Amino acid sequence: MRFPGWISRAATVMAFFCGLLNAGEPATAVATVITGLVTGLSATSGGSGSLSAPDARPAAPPLPLRLTMDPGPSLKVSGASGLKVRVDWSGEISGPWTPWSNVVVGASGFALVGLSGEGDRRFYRAGTVSDPRPTGPTDFVWIEPGAFVMGTSLSEPDRQYDEVQHTVILSRGFWLSNHEVTQGEYLAVMGKNPSFYTGNTNRPVESVHWNEAVEYCKKLTEKDRAAGRITASQEYRLPTEAEWEYAARAGTTGQRHGELDQIGWWAGNSMSKTNPVKTKAANAWGLYDMIGNVMEWCADWREEYPTGTAVDPMGPELGDVRVVRGGSWGNPPASTRSAYRSSFRPYLRTDFLGFRTALSAGPTTELVAPSITASPQGVTVRSGQTARFTVMVTGTAPLTFQWQLNGVDLPGATAANYTVNNAQLANAGEYRVVVSNPAGSVTSTPAVLTMNQTAGTSGFVWIQPGTFLMGSPSGEEGRSNGELQHTVTLSQGFWLSDHEVTQSEYLSVMGSNPSFFTGDLNRPVETVSWDNAVRYCQKLTERERAAGLITAQEAYRLPTEAEWEYAARAGTTGARHGELDAIAWWLGNSGSQTRPVKQKAPNAWGLYDMIGNVWEWCSDWYGAYPIGSVTDPIGPGSGNDRVDRGGGWGSGAERVRSAYRDGDDPGTRKTLGFRPALSLVR
Ligand SMILES: [Ca+2]
Ligand SMILES: [Ca+2]
Numbered sequence: 001m002r003f004p005g006w007i008s009r010a011a012t013v014m015a016f017f018c019g020l021l022n023a024g025e026p027a028t029a030v031a032t033v034i035t036g037l038v039t040g041l042s043a044t045s046g047g048s049g050s051l052s053a054p055d056a057r058p059a060a061p062p063l064p065l066r067l068t069m070d071p072g073p074s075l076k077v078s079g080a081s082g083l084k085v086r087v088d089w090s091g092e093i094s095g096p097w098t099p100w101s102n103v104v105v106g107a108s109g110f111a112l113v114g115l116s117g118e119g120d121r122r123f124y125r126a127g128t129v130s131d132p133r134p135t136g137p138t139d140f141v142w143i144e145p146g147a148f149v150m151g152t153s154l155s156e157p158d159r160q161y162d163e164v165q166h167t168v169i170l171s172r173g174f175w176l177s178n179h180e181v182t183q184g185e186y187l188a189v190m191g192k193n194p195s196f197y198t199g200n201t202n203r204p205v206e207s208v209h210w211n212e213a214v215e216y217c218k219k220l221t222e223k224d225r226a227a228g229r230i231t232a233s234q235e236y237r238l239p240t241e242a243e244w245e246y247a248a249r250a251g252t253t254g255q256r257h258g259e260l261d262q263i264g265w266w267a268g269n270s271m272s273k274t275n276p277v278k279t280k281a282a283n284a285w286g287l288y289d290m291i292g293n294v295m296e297w298c299a300d301w302r303e304e305y306p307t308g309t310a311v312d313p314m315g316p317e318l319g320d321v322r323v324v325r326g327g328s329w330g331n332p333p334a335s336t337r338s339a340y341r342s343s344f345r346p347y348l349r350t351d352f353l354g355f356r357t358a359l360s361a362g363p364t365t366e367l368v369a370p371s372i373t374a375s376p377q378g379v380t381v382r383s384g385q386t387a388r389f390t391v392m393v394t395g396t397a398p399l400t401f402q403w404q405l406n407g408v409d410l411p412g413a414t415a416a417n418y419t420v421n422n423a424q425l426a427n428a429g430e431y432r433v434v435v436s437n438p439a440g441s442v443t444s445t446p447a448v449l450t451m452n453q454t455a456g457t458s459g460f461v462w463i464q465p466g467t468f469l470m471g472s473p474s475g476e477e478g479r480s481n482g483e484l485q486h487t488v489t490l491s492q493g494f495w496l497s498d499h500e501v502t503q504s505e506y507l508s509v510m511g512s513n514p515s516f517f518t519g520d521l522n523r524p525v526e527t528v529s530w531d532n533a534v535r536y537c538q539k540l541t542e543r544e545r546a547a548g549l550i551t552a553q554e555a556y557r558l559p560t561e562a563e564w565e566y567a568a569r570a571g572t573t574g575a576r577h578g579e580l581d582a583i584a585w586w587l588g589n590s591g592s593q594t595r596p597v598k599q600k601a602p603n604a605w606g607l608y609d610m611i612g613n614v615w616e617w618c619s620d621w622y623g624a625y626p627i628g629s630v631t632d633p634i635g636p637g638s639g640n641d642r643v644d645r646g647g648g649w650g651s652g653a654e655r656v657r658s659a660y661r662d663g664d665d666p667g668t669r670k671t672l673g674f675r676p677a678l679s680l681v682r
Pocket of ligand 1: 180291295296
């Protein structure tokens with residue numbers, strides 16, 4: 001005996017119990033799942049082998065839900081009372097899973113017995129399902145398909161020998177009248193009232209034999225079809241004995257669904273006659289007088305119960321007596337129980353025997369597994385934009401949806417549509433939706449959300465939000481005052497040009513080229529004042545908004561000093577992101593001039609010339625660093641100098657470092673350049 005472990009596969013499945021059922025070697029185990037973690041796994045009998053709690057994590061259940069196995073064997077579902085649960089089984093832990101039953105968890109859980117295995121082992125899993133109760137004709141109650149234990153345990157008082165306990169699966173739902181057929185109803189359909197106890201047409205009809213009850217159903221079917229109250233494929237009929245007991249129990253497992261005097265007219269309170277229907281308390285499913293008042297004809301010929309599991313039992317094809325259920329106004333407690341069986345020859349007419357009608361579901365309630373008619377489509381967006389995915393699907397309602405990103409469930413993404421607001425790189429990936437109903441589930445083809453890495457202008461790199469240590473450690477070679485180390489968090493991502501603005505780009509936007517070093521328009525523009533660098537960003541924003549390349553919510557701007565150092569470091573912590581001559585034009589290799597951009601190696605984030613070539617304006621006023629951690633710093637509110645960074649072609653080694661700071665009068669035109677950032681307007 002082994003316990004193969006826990007897995008989590010389907011969105012609707014909250015917990016799994018997996019056990020092996022060997023015919024000659026029964027074993028039981030109990031597993032506990034709390035907030036998604038297997039917190040306990042213990043064998044209660046038999047078996048050998050591994051019994052340790054595995055480390056797999058099932059999806060967190062919204063409500064405690066357990067599947068346990070008890071000697072018998074039987075499978076017990078426990079959880080919040082009223083929780084609707086579907087149990088699936090499979091011969092292999094990897095599936096495919098076959099829906100086995102729907103159960104409604106009662107106050108004491110719900111047990112299924114008779115787990116005779118097909119093959120030498122079976123796996124079971126349980127998950128919650130939503131309530132698909134449709135509406136039917138007035139005064140009819142929809143009875144879910146499901147499973148229950150029919151018959152009584154050996155310990156039930158007044159138990160009869162023929163109440164052999166076994167699991168019954170009712171694979172199809174049906175409607176059941178919430179009351180015994182009244183004399184008024186019978187008169188309206190049949191044109192006569194055979195009842196002994198008259199004087200009130202709300203009393204149940206009695207003194208009808210089985211064939212008359214069937215004839216009533218047939219005539220009512222014709223009448224209601226003609227009136228359009230039911231479809232041509234629906235028909236009224238007597239409930240089967242299993243349907244009757246399932247409905248009478250309404251999830252209860254005891255002698256009856258409530259205290260006898262509260263729920264039924266019996267020998268102790270009926271005054272020896274029938275009483276108007278619906279004058280006692282209904283059961284949990286809204287059905288009246290299932291116990292007492294009049295006994296009720298069922299559809300079946302009487303037969304002894306099987307010992308295993310029965311699916312949609314209908315009784316034998318031939319027999320002597322028809323099943324009668326529920327006891328009557330004239331019966332003692334022993335025969336007014338949910339499980340008590342009576343039977344009579346079908347032509348018997350007597351004043352304690354009536355019936356109630358069931359209505360077959362017809363094809364409209366056949367469960368159809370979901371099928372996707374239109375899968376979600378891939379989309380490309382820029383940072384901060386909105387991406388929407390939608391799926392079109394057919395199948396029996398209600399359908400449940402679970403969206404996934406790269407195979408992982410997205411919390412709360414349980415509608416037919418899924419919207420990604422303020423898209424960031426972390427949102428990129430493959431989106432799928434799993435659509436389920438009790439008949440099955442289907443997964444859409446993936447829709448890829450692509451973040452547009454190029455922004456409006458080519459050559460931009462997306463810089464993810466993050467936290468880094470700004471400044472330099474005291475031991476860094478070339479360190480100067482003002483590089484106080486402190487933690488900076490950048491809460492928003494942004495695009496950053498992977499190169500210094502070239503003379504060509506500047507000329508295109510501003511119509512002029514102020515640079516000192518000319519002759520190649522791929523050199524960085526320089527001799528640009530801070531004000532002109534800002535003006536460039538404004539004009540580029542206007543131009544690209546007009547061209548539809550960026551949205552009205554996006555704008556080019558200078559990076560903040562913190563953004564600049566964060567991007568320059570690209571995750572590194574040393575003086576520079578690489579070996580100086582490999583990454584930068586500086587005093588030692590530039591030949592005392594600017595060089596075309598992107599000739600040296602980029603940093604890990606794909607940014608060129610962050611160090612060297614031209615100094616780069618940042619947006620901040622120059623000021624002392626704060627002490628402690630800061631988020632999204634933008635520098636002082638005013639000052640004399642604007643920050644410039646990275647050193648240039650003429651700088652010594654101590655200035656071409658990630659942390660080196662300089663500031664200049666914003667009007668100065670020295671050999672300073674810049675590179676723009678692009679972000680949502682802040
Ligand atoms: Ca009754
Ligand atoms: Ca530079």
